[in-house]
Amino acid sequence: LEDAPLVGSLGKACYAPCEKECTRAETGGAPQIRMIKRFLADYYYERHPEPEYGPPGKKTGKRVAVVGSGPAGLGAAYFLARDGHEVRIFEERDIAGGMLRSEIPRFRLPKETVDRDIMNVTALGVAIETGAKIGSVLELKKRGYDAVFISIGADLSRTMGIEGENSEGVMSGTRFLYDVTHGRKHDLAGKVVAVVGGGNVAIDVARSAVRLGAAKVMIVYRRARGEMPASREEIAGAEAEGVTILDRLGPSRIVTA
Numbered sequence: 003l004e005d006a007p008l009v010g011s012l013g014k015a016c017y018a019p020c021e022k023e024c025t026r027a028e029t030g031g032a033p034q035i036r037m038i039k040r041f042l043a044d045y046y047y048e049r050h051p052e053p054e055y056g057p058p059g060k061k062t063g064k065r066v067a068v069v070g071s072g073p074a075g076l077g078a079a080y081f082l083a084r085d086g087h088e089v090r091i092f093e094e095r096d097i098a099g100g101m102l103r104s105e106i107p108r109f110r111l112p113k114e115t116v117d118r119d120i121m122n123v124t125a126l127g128v129a130i131e132t133g134a135k136i137g138s139v140l141e142l143k144k145r146g147y148d149a150v151f152i153s154i155g156a157d158l159s160r161t162m163g164i165e166g167e168n169s170e171g172v173m174s175g176t177r178f179l180y181d182v183t184h185g186r187k188h189d190l191a192g193k194v195v196a197v198v199g200g201g202n203v204a205i206d207v208a209r210s211a212v213r214l215g216a217a218k219v220m221i222v223y224r225r226a227r228g229e230m231p232a233s234r235e236e237i238a239g240a241e242a243e244g245v246t247i248l249d250r251l252g253p254s255r256i257v258t259a
Contacts, residue, residue: 007080007122008073008102010047010115013040015106017202017233047118057127060086067092067147069136072100074153076123082151083126092134092142100155105179105203107210113183162198166256175203182210191215198222198253200230205237208245219245224252 006012016036024032064087068075071093079089097103099116124130136142139150159174161167175197181188195211197204200223211219221240223230227249230237241247 003122007077008119009039009122010043010119011073011102011111012036013038013043014115015102015111017236043115047115051118053122053125055125057125058084058086061088062086064088064148065090065146066149066151067136067142067145068151068153069142070094070100070153070155071098071120071130071132072153072155073102074155075100075151076120078151078153079128080123080126083123083128089126089128090147091128091130092136093130093132094135096132098130098132101157101176104183105157105176105206107179107182107206107213109209109213110206162253164253164255166258169256169258171258172256175199175207178207179203179210182214188214192217194218194220196220196222200225200232200249202232202236205232205240208240209236209243212240212243212245221245221247222251222253223247223249226250 003009013036016039018036020035021027021032026032062085066079066082066087066089068079068082068089068091071091075091075093076098079091083089091098095104098120099113102111102116102119103113120130139152142150157176159176166172178188190211191214193216195208195216195218197208197211197219200221204221204223208219208221227247230247230249237247
């Protein structure tokens with residue numbers, strides 16, 4: 003907690019890029035940092051359902067507004083509050099957590115873990131106001147905030163620019179994951195699902211589709227399989243669940259029946 007308030011989420015959802023870059027891999031294997039975090043967070047959270055600390059004693063008298071309650075906003079609020087500033091987070095959606103809450107599937111990151119991580123932040127006196135859409139920084143300045151940290155996320159999907167991509171039954175990966183995590187079920191039972199892309203979002207979409215009962219799920223990736231940016235571990239997990247990967251292919255148009 004000295005360096006990261008969201009330890010539960012890191013232990014479960016992080017792809018551990020640090021382990022892949024660690025020089026100790028040359029001498030027998032990198033430390034399993036993610037699994038260490040996961041064990042310690044699970045062990046601690048089970049025994050301490052609420053943080054053991056409260057707001058810091060020192061106060062600077064400064065007020066900071068944080069726009070957005072994803073990992074960046076929560077992290078900024080945590081360290082600002084520890085320095086003695088009064089912090090309030092403004093979140094447009096009806097619940098805090100950003101993409102941790104809305105786009106990462108439950109099988110990878112239980113939402114109870116996100117709740118407990120957020121408590122590490124609010125225990126310091128940070129207030130979170132949900133359903134609060136902020137129109138401008140000037141608006142917050144007029145409300146007496148000395149500084150504003152903007153962390154509104156980057157969850158807009160890129161388009162393919164091909165015919166038919168706005169057809170019925172075609173949607174972005176982040177939109178699909180948002181629907182799934184919020185209980186808006188898509189009827190995929192017995193259907194064939196094609197996922198275009200080779201990143202971790204594509205893998206999450208494919209594995210979610212399997213759990214929704216799709217008869218066949220295919221990942222279509224334009225480059226070679228070895229160039230897929232997704233985590234090797236996640237790719238292996240998807241294939242173990244029956245997902246087929248078709249590389250060096252890409253759609254030129256989408257035709258619906």
